[in-house]
Amino acid sequence: MTQEPLMQPIPDGRFRFACRRSLPCFTKCCANLNLVLTPYDVLRLKNRLKVSSKVFLERYTISYIDEDCGMPVVKLKMNDDKDRRCPFVSPEGCTVYEDRPGACRIYPLGRAASKIRGRERAGEYYFMVKESHCLGFDEDKEWTIEEWIKDQGLDEYNAMNDIFMDITAGRHSRTIKTLGGQRLKMFYMACYSLDEFRRFIFESTFLDRFVIEQDVINRIKADDVELMRLACQWLQFALFGDKTIEPRRDFNNNNSQ
Ligand code: SF4
Numbered sequence: 614m615t616q617e618p619l620m621q622p623i624p625d626g627r628f629r630f631a632c633r634r635s636l637p638c639f640t641k642c643c644a645n646l647n648l649v650l651t652p653y654d655v656l657r658l659k660n661r662l663k664v665s666s667k668v669f670l671e672r673y674t675i676s677y678i679d680e681d682c683g684m685p686v687v688k689l690k691m692n693d694d695k696d697r698r699c700p701f702v703s704p705e706g707c708t709v710y711e712d713r714p715g716a717c718r719i720y721p722l723g724r725a726a727s728k729i730r731g732r733e734r735a736g737e738y739y740f741m742v743k744e745s746h747c748l749g750f751d752e753d754k755e756w757t758i759e760e761w762i763k764d765q766g767l768d769e770y771n772a773m774n775d776i777f778m779d780i781t782a783g784r785h786s787r788t789i790k791t792l793g794g795q796r797l798k799m800f801y802m803a804c805y806s807l808d809e810f811r812r813f814i815f816e817s818t819f820l821d822r823f824v825i826e827q828d829v830i831n832r833i834k835a836d837d838v839e840l841m842r843l844a845c846q847w848l849q850f851a852l853f854g855d856k857t858i859e860p861r862r863d864f865n866n867n868n869s870q
Pocket residue numbers: 631632633636638639640641642643720746747748749750
């Protein structure tokens with residue numbers, strides 16, 4: 614039976630940990646995972662693998678409504694073998710290391726974050742996650758939480774995940790849980806299927822309907838991060854009526870006459 618990980622506080626913000634290839638547990642942690650992917654994880658991985666979002670989602674993920682929290686979720690599909698290995702693990706380690714998901718980067722820490730509307734950064738709290746098979750805790754290397762975040766390249770993941778949290782957390786979470794049909798498709802497209810969202814922008818009346826600055830239009834043609842920011846703004850407008858994006862009055866007046 615798999616043992617549940619132990620969650621522990623980090624009272625002085627310091628912890629001991631090191632992950633090395635020479636440890637007997639090397640890559641044991643890359644199997645049988647319930648690895649939920651954020652939109653930014655999907656963006657990084659599909660670009661790493663040089664495939665479209667559609668191909669990445671079909672080949673490597675499962676999308677479903679989580680029974681416990683009621684939220685739409687995308688998770689990494691483990692291999693269909695007895696160990697349920699991650700599709701990206703090899704005997705040498707992670708084959709997508711530079712673009713591995715945020716959940717893989719942050720281990721052995723966990724992050725709880727809450728976003729206050731209008732504030733750039735989320736309030737956050739870090740704790741220790743101890744997996745029983747992990748021998749990294751027996752190592753001498755000492756870290757502060759800040760050093761670990763920097764070393765693992767977590768800042769950009771946290772920043773992009775906090776933008777996504779503006780949609781899924783707080784007062785909006787109730788709306789997200791009730792999405793169905795076309796609105797649920799919109800959510801998945803804007804959050805996870807960025808190539809499809811780009812086509813939606815450039816091949817529909819989107820740019821006639823909304824005021825988007827020309828330099829943003831230029832950037833989103835090739836910049837997925839910029840596109841994801843716009844996708845989140847559009848979702849907040851379309852699903853919750855937030856004033857995150859400005860409709861063109863002339864288009865809406867002409868089309869309502
Ligand atoms: S189990 Fe722990 S120490 Fe071993 S490879 Fe995984 S993270 Fe590293």
